[in-house]
Amino acid sequence: MNIASTRGAKVHYEGAPVPSDLAKPENHPKCAGRVRDIQAAHLANLKENYSDIAYSFVVCPHGSVFEGRGLHKLQAANGNHQLNLNHYSVCAMVGDSGLTRPTDAQLGGIRDAIDLLRAKGGAGAEIKGHRDGFATQCPGDPLETWVNNGAPRPGATPAGISVSLSHVVAAAHTDPGAAQGHTSFPADVRPVEAALVAEGLLDPTFGSDGSFGAHTVDAYAAFQRREGFTGANADGIPGESTLTALGSRHGFTVAA
Structure with missing residues (x-):
C-alpha cells in the first residue's frame, strides 16, 4: 500500500538478543545478512502475515541504513493499521540482551533515515518510540x-550555543524589509542560516551574513514544509517546534 505522508517516524529495536560484538568494525559485513534474517523471520510469521520486512528502514551499529519497505510504503511494525498509517518505522539493531545500547554511529544513522523520510517520504516532525501509544x-x-x-545527533549540541527564539522571530519580521545587509540579531541568526545551508535549503552566498532576509525567510518556509507544516504555518517565520528541531540537528539550543 502506498502512502503520501505520515506524522513522522517511530523508533524500534529488535526485541531479541543481539550479539554484543556486532558493533565491532570487523563484524560490519554481518549486518546485511542480519537484515535478511529479520526479513525471513517476518515472512515466516504466519500470525502477522507480513508481506515483507515490517520496517521502513533498519540501522546497524556501524551507522549504515538498510532499506526495508522504504519511502511511501505502508510499514507494518507499529502495532495496528492506524498506527502504521501514522508513522514510518526505523529499527535499530539493538536488542533486549547482548547489545542493548545504540552506538553513536547508529544514532546518527537513525537520524539519517528519519531525515530521508522527511525530505523524500513526506514524514512530519514527530519522532516517537514504538511504546508511545502501544503497549x-x-x-x-x-x-x-x-x-x-x-x-539529537551525537555531539550535535555543543554547550554555549543558544539561539533566542524572540530575536530570530524579530529578525525574520524586520530584516527582509530593511536595507540590504541589515542585521537585527546576527549572533542568533547565523546559526540558523548555517543550519539551513546544511539542510540544502539556503544558498551559501546568504548563509553567514547574519541577516534574516528574504532568502532566509524562503529557506525557513521550505524547512517548515519539510517538517509537515502548510499554509500560514509555513510562512518562513520561525516557531518554537521547528526551530528546536533545526537546532537539535545542527548544534544549537533554543531559548525564549
Whole structure:
C-alpha cells in the first residue's frame, strides 16, 4: 500500500538478543545478512502475515541504513493499521540482551533515515518510540530515553550555543524589509542560516551574513514544509517546534 505522508517516524529495536560484538568494525559485513534474517523471520510469521520486512528502514551499529519497505510504503511494525498509517518505522539493531545500547554511529544513522523520510517520504516532525501509544517494551529504555530527549545527533549540541527564539522571530519580521545587509540579531541568526545551508535549503552566498532576509525567510518556509507544516504555518517565520528541531540537528539550543 502506498502512502503520501505520515506524522513522522517511530523508533524500534529488535526485541531479541543481539550479539554484543556486532558493533565491532570487523563484524560490519554481518549486518546485511542480519537484515535478511529479520526479513525471513517476518515472512515466516504466519500470525502477522507480513508481506515483507515490517520496517521502513533498519540501522546497524556501524551507522549504515538498510532499506526495508522504504519511502511511501505502508510499514507494518507499529502495532495496528492506524498506527502504521501514522508513522514510518526505523529499527535499530539493538536488542533486549547482548547489545542493548545504540552506538553513536547508529544514532546518527537513525537520524539519517528519519531525515530521508522527511525530505523524500513526506514524514512530519514527530519522532516517537514504538511504546508511545502501544503497549510494548520496544524500543528499549536507552533508545526511548534518547527519543524523549529530542533524538539529537551525537555531539550535535555543543554547550554555549543558544539561539533566542524572540530575536530570530524579530529578525525574520524586520530584516527582509530593511536595507540590504541589515542585521537585527546576527549572533542568533547565523546559526540558523548555517543550519539551513546544511539542510540544502539556503544558498551559501546568504548563509553567514547574519541577516534574516528574504532568502532566509524562503529557506525557513521550505524547512517548515519539510517538517509537515502548510499554509500560514509555513510562512518562513520561525516557531518554537521547528526551530528546536533545526537546532537539535545542527548544534544549537533554543531559548525564549
